[in-house]
Amino acid sequence: MSACMQCPRRCGADRSRENGLCGAPATPHVARAALHMWEEPCLSGTRGAGTIFFCGCNLDCLFCQNYEISHGTIGSRLDAGELADLMLCLQGMGAHNIDLVTPTPHLHVLLPALEKAKASGLTIPVVYNTNGYELVESLRSLEGLVDIYLPDLKYISAVAAQKYSGAADYFQYAAPAILEMQRQCGVLQLDEEGIARRGLIVRHLVLPGSVDEARGALDFIAANLPKDTRISLMSQYVPCHRAVTPPLNRRLTRREYQRAVDYCLSLGLTQVFVQEMEAADAAYTPLFDGKIG
Numbered sequence: 001m002s003a004c005m006q007c008p009r010r011c012g013a014d015r016s017r018e019n020g021l022c023g024a025p026a027t028p029h030v031a032r033a034a035l036h037m038w039e040e041p042c043l044s045g046t047r048g049a050g051t052i053f054f055c056g057c058n059l060d061c062l063f064c065q066n067y068e069i070s071h072g073t074i075g076s077r078l079d080a081g082e083l084a085d086l087m088l089c090l091q092g093m094g095a096h097n098i099d100l101v102t103p104t105p106h107l108h109v110l111l112p113a114l115e116k117a118k119a120s121g122l123t124i125p126v127v128y129n130t131n132g133y134e135l136v137e138s139l140r141s142l143e144g145l146v147d148i149y150l151p152d153l154k155y156i157s158a159v160a161a162q163k164y165s166g167a168a169d170y171f172q173y174a175a176p177a178i179l180e181m182q183r184q185c186g187v188l189q190l191d192e193e194g195i196a197r198r199g200l201i202v203r204h205l206v207l208p209g210s211v212d213e214a215r216g217a218l219d220f221i222a223a224n225l226p227k228d229t230r231i232s233l234m235s236q237y238v239p240c241h242r243a244v245t246p247p248l249n250r251r252l253t254r255r256e257y258q259r260a261v262d263y264c265l266s267l268g269l270t271q272v273f274v275q276e277m278e279a280a281d282a283a284y285t286p287l288f289d290g291k292i293g
């Protein structure tokens with residue numbers, strides 16, 4: 001592909017010759033693909049989400065838990081046909097859904113892969129599991145192919161977004177992107193067993209020393225999305241990668257997390273997944289061993 005412009009970085013890389021700012025070449029590396037039990041309960045269910053971890057990321061988070069793959073390349077390079085086969089394989093293993101993790105740098109391959117997989121019998125929901133730094137026009141190309149959007153809403157302020165993830169304009173893109181996701185899929189719908197079938201889940205990882213960012217994200221949701229929007233308010237922060245200075249070099253306190261949860265409820269946002277503080281364990285980070293299946 002020439003002159004990639006499919007995310008807000010719009011770096012214009014000719015990825016047939018060089019990696020983009022996201023670190024990704026034209027053909028994606030899959031670092032791991034397997035049944036995964038550590039997503040929200042309505043996604044992992046009893047058999048697991050059919051998770052495909054891609055290498056490459058258009059953010060540069062100091063605290064990235066997946067840093068081995070976000071800016072490295074591990075695993076197998078798969079073209080569109082091979083990705084479609086992998087999705088069908090995960091469906092055959094009993095996955096509740098296909099969970100595409102950090103998919104946006106690979107949109108140009110995922111679009112034909114999803115079309116092929118669906119034409120070949122993929123019936124389980126497709127989950128677009130993204131950091132939220134998205135272009136609305138790229139998301140529009142996914143309409144009808146994605147069933148569940150699972151975006152982060154990481155920051156409201158440009159200062160925090162630049163300092164922690166190297167993207168001062170994060171909220172400027174994430175806000176309209178989440179509205180577009182809501183337009184396409186609506187509020188979350190569950191089946192009779194509590195498994196997600198369609199809709200939107202907005203994630204926010206509460207960072208140490210950043211309860212105000214959490215409040216801002218929740219204010220945005222309360223003001224712009226339906227009150228029954230599903231929110232995943234996460235407490236699982238662990239200092240890792242380049243998170244070596246305060247406040248990122250410590251875990252979230254119980255009090256900080258409770259303040260975020262209380263604020264969420266005070267806004268009338270009651271459809272919220274909360275986490276036990278014990279979830280903040282590096283063991284939740286998958287082993288990226290290139291394993292497929």
Ligand code: SF4
Nearest residue numbers: 004007010011020022
């Ligand atoms: S997806 Fe990667 S290569 Fe494409 S514009 Fe974004 S950073 Fe650049």
